[in-house]
Amino acid sequence: MSTVQLKNPHVAELDVDHYYHLGFDSSMDLKELFGGVRFVLYGGSNDRMLNIAESFAASFWPLPLGQKVTPIGSTTRYHMFKVGPILFFAHGMGMPTFSIMLHETTKLLAAAGAKDVIMIRIGTSGGVGVEGGSIVVTKNSVSGLLEPYYDIPSLGKVIRRPSVLDQDVHDGLLAAAAELGLTAVSGTTMSVDCFYEGQGRLDGAICHYEAADKLAFLQKASEAGVRNIEMESLMFGAFCQELGIKGGVICTTLLNRLNGDQVTMTPEQYKAWVGGVVEVVKTYVAKTLGITRKD
Amino acid sequence: MSTVQLKNPHVAELDVDHYYHLGFDSSMDLKELFGGVRFVLYGGSNDRMLNIAESFAASFWPLPLGQKVTPIGSTTRYHMFKVGPILFFAHGMGMPTFSIMLHETTKLLAAAGAKDVIMIRIGTSGGVGVEGGSIVVTKNSVSGLLEPYYDIPSLGKVIRRPSVLDQDVHDGLLAAAAELGLTAVSGTTMSVDCFYEGQGRLDGAICHYEAADKLAFLQKASEAGVRNIEMESLMFGAFCQELGIKGGVICTTLLNRLNGDQVTMTPEQYKAWVGGVVEVVKTYVAKTLGITRKD
Numbered sequence: 389m390s391t392v393q394l395k396n397p398h399v400a401e402l403d404v405d406h407y408y409h410l411g412f413d414s415s416m417d418l419k420e421l422f423g424g425v426r427f428v429l430y431g432g433s434n435d436r437m438l439n440i441a442e443s444f445a446a447s448f449w450p451l452p453l454g455q456k457v458t459p460i461g462s463t464t465r466y467h468m469f470k471v472g473p474i475l476f477f478a479h480g481m482g483m484p485t486f487s488i489m490l491h492e493t494t495k496l497l498a499a500a501g502a503k504d505v506i507m508i509r510i511g512t513s514g515g516v517g518v519e520g521g522s523i524v525v526t527k528n529s530v531s532g533l534l535e536p537y538y539d540i541p542s543l544g545k546v547i548r549r550p551s552v553l554d555q556d557v558h559d560g561l562l563a564a565a566a567e568l569g570l571t572a573v574s575g576t577t578m579s580v581d582c583f584y585e586g587q588g589r590l591d592g593a594i595c596h597y598e599a600a601d602k603l604a605f606l607q608k609a610s611e612a613g614v615r616n617i618e619m620e621s622l623m624f625g626a627f628c629q630e631l632g633i634k635g636g637v638i639c640t641t642l643l644n645r646l647n648g649d650q651v652t653m654t655p656e657q658y659k660a661w662v663g664g665v666v667e668v669v670k671t672y673v674a675k676t677l678g679i680t681r682k683d
Numbered sequence: 684m685s686t687v688q689l690k691n692p693h694v695a696e697l698d699v700d701h702y703y704h705l706g707f708d709s710s711m712d713l714k715e716l717f718g719g720v721r722f723v724l725y726g727g728s729n730d731r732m733l734n735i736a737e738s739f740a741a742s743f744w745p746l747p748l749g750q751k752v753t754p755i756g757s758t759t760r761y762h763m764f765k766v767g768p769i770l771f772f773a774h775g776m777g778m779p780t781f782s783i784m785l786h787e788t789t790k791l792l793a794a795a796g797a798k799d800v801i802m803i804r805i806g807t808s809g810g811v812g813v814e815g816g817s818i819v820v821t822k823n824s825v826s827g828l829l830e831p832y833y834d835i836p837s838l839g840k841v842i843r844r845p846s847v848l849d850q851d852v853h854d855g856l857l858a859a860a861a862e863l864g865l866t867a868v869s870g871t872t873m874s875v876d877c878f879y880e881g882q883g884r885l886d887g888a889i890c891h892y893e894a895a896d897k898l899a900f901l902q903k904a905s906e907a908g909v910r911n912i913e914m915e916s917l918m919f920g921a922f923c924q925e926l927g928i929k930g931g932v933i934c935t936t937l938l939n940r941l942n943g944d945q946v947t948m949t950p951e952q953y954k955a956w957v958g959g960v961v962e963v964v965k966t967y968v969a970k971t972l973g974i975t976r977k978d
Contacts, residue, residue: 396890405886408946409776409878433759464728465776481704481760482779484876484914491879494888532836541827542880543892543900581779581876583704584786585837591700593789594925595691597838605838619779630889651703 392497392505395631399495407492411462414499422500426473427673428493430486431510432620434467434478440510440666441469441476447670447683448472474673479509482581483538483623490627506557506676507628508636510665513577513618514587515641517610520653521661523572523668524615525561526553526637529622532580534612538626551579551625557636557672564671570664575615577637579622587617589649606645616641640665687792687800690926694790702787706757709794717795721768722968723788725781726805727915729762729773735805735961736764736771742965742978743767769968774804777876778833778918785922801852801971803931804919805960808872808911809882810936811901815948816956818867818963819910820856821848821932824917827875829907833921846874846920852931852967859966865959870910872932874917882912884944901940911936935960 584592628635879887
């Protein structure tokens with residue numbers, strides 16, 4: 389059993405640590421509230437994370453008649469939910485907003501004394517050579533320059549950190565998909581700061597290249613092992629690696645970028661595609677925690 | 684009168700352009716809905732932008748009894764509001780999430796034929812040598828390396844764009860503050876991708892430096908003209924500059940980073956501080972549109 393660790397001696401010097409964007413602080417009884425947390429599931433949007441939390445509750449920890457899952461902490465910046473030993477946090481879009489949440493979640497769990505915590509991002513992404521509705525489990529992440537590092541300027545100098553996710557979590561998610569008879573691809577995820585130019589789309593407000601240039605780059609990325617593109621996993625892997633957190637990323641793809649740029653799937657498709665990924669994560673969580681489904 | 688322009692010939696080739704994250708598309712009667720838009724006010728959080736929209740409605744376009752401001756478009760990713768010729772959009776935290784919104788807002792306004800649009804970010808920030816509750820109007824933005832450029836990898840190569848805000852908007856916001864008897868500082872804004880290490884905080888989950896290193900860097904930034912730190916304006920200035928959009932940034936500061944890192948102001952202080960900035964923007968908008976307050 390290993391507790392969540394920080395790499396910052398200064399935190400211990402604070403009388404009270406305010407996890408400002410979450411709306412919790414270290415004067416609360418965090419051990420009681422969060423000491424038993426074993427999983428943190430992250431995703432982009434508030435609605436999606438509520439749906440996922442409700443789905444986990446229905447499968448493993450059914451709520452009594454007259455009760456429902458409701459946000460915890462502050463709802464100003466993020467929506468967060470807790471069901472059993474699992475936190476469900478909506479991180480918004482992009483590495484910076486997710487980074488804030490990761491710092492504060494990790495500090496909160498360290499203060500709570502949580503043990504053997506696994507963090508998984510459940511995302512949406514653009515596929516590269518895989519069709520919409522595919523499941524991609526991230527083996528490693530690369531930047532828009534196809535480099536496996538996350539660069540963050542700090543005190544005027546760039547800190548470069550390798551982005552490394554956990555092999556066991558990766559393998560466990562793939563095994564869970566196989567158990568369900570779902571096809572999941574293991575691959576490299578390209579992780580960038582821009583949905584349009586940063587992903588080589590032709591449909592942004594600014595575009596300085598032609599369709600052939602875009603396809604040549606996506607082809608190059610595909611040959612380098614890239615199977616999907618999103619906007620968070622590179623920083624997530626760097627953060628997990630730095631702190632020894634077991635992290636995983638599993639995404640559905642909303643389209644195949646080799647065929648187009650616009651996201652036009654139906655709400656029903658979106659629901660079904662995300663639902664598939666959620667079932668995979670449920671299966672992995674159940675196996676890890678040694679629990680069985682009640683639905 | 685100048686209409687909103689794109690720098691992308693490919694958009695004209697789309698049968699229907701889906702502004703996916705906003706929940707609008709070009710098959711709608713955008714000219715009717717958005718053709719008259721003159722201002723887009725951006726800010727981080729949904730709650731804050733609703734409050735600001737309601738405050739503008741009360742001052743300039745009072746709603747009939749029994750009606751209230753309600754979100755437009757999709758609420759999955761962002762909350763957006765419209766009052767008179769003004770859009771109020773919550774962009775979340777960080778440049779990537781704001782970038783998505785800027786691309787889609789600009790495409791929507793271009794399709795609507797909107798003219799002479801001014802975009803202003805109303806933000807919160809950490810002050811550098813100015814106390815909590817101060818107003819900073821951004822003269823220019825710099826990166827965490829104190830460089831006035833925004834770098835975005837696209838098709839495997841870094842595109843470097845200067846970040847330039849509009850001088851008239853800057854001057855107009857300062858004049859509006861002066862008219863209200865409020866002190867507003869004009870200065871450089873440092874704009875970064877991380878709330879903790881990226882801003883030299885000592886209270887993140889990871890911190891590899893000491894208090895003296897942090898203060899030395901903040902002092903260096905201060906000497907370079909930096910008066911506040913936030914996470915959006917550098918990309919915003921680069922986007923506006925590239926498309927010839929008149930953009931401005933006005934922030935309240937929540938603390939003086941030379942004195943600490945934790946954000947601990949009271950809700951009442953927060954409300955009053957943001958309220959001051961909103962009054963400045965109201966005064967500037969009223970003067971620009973030639974309208975008078977009704978409250």
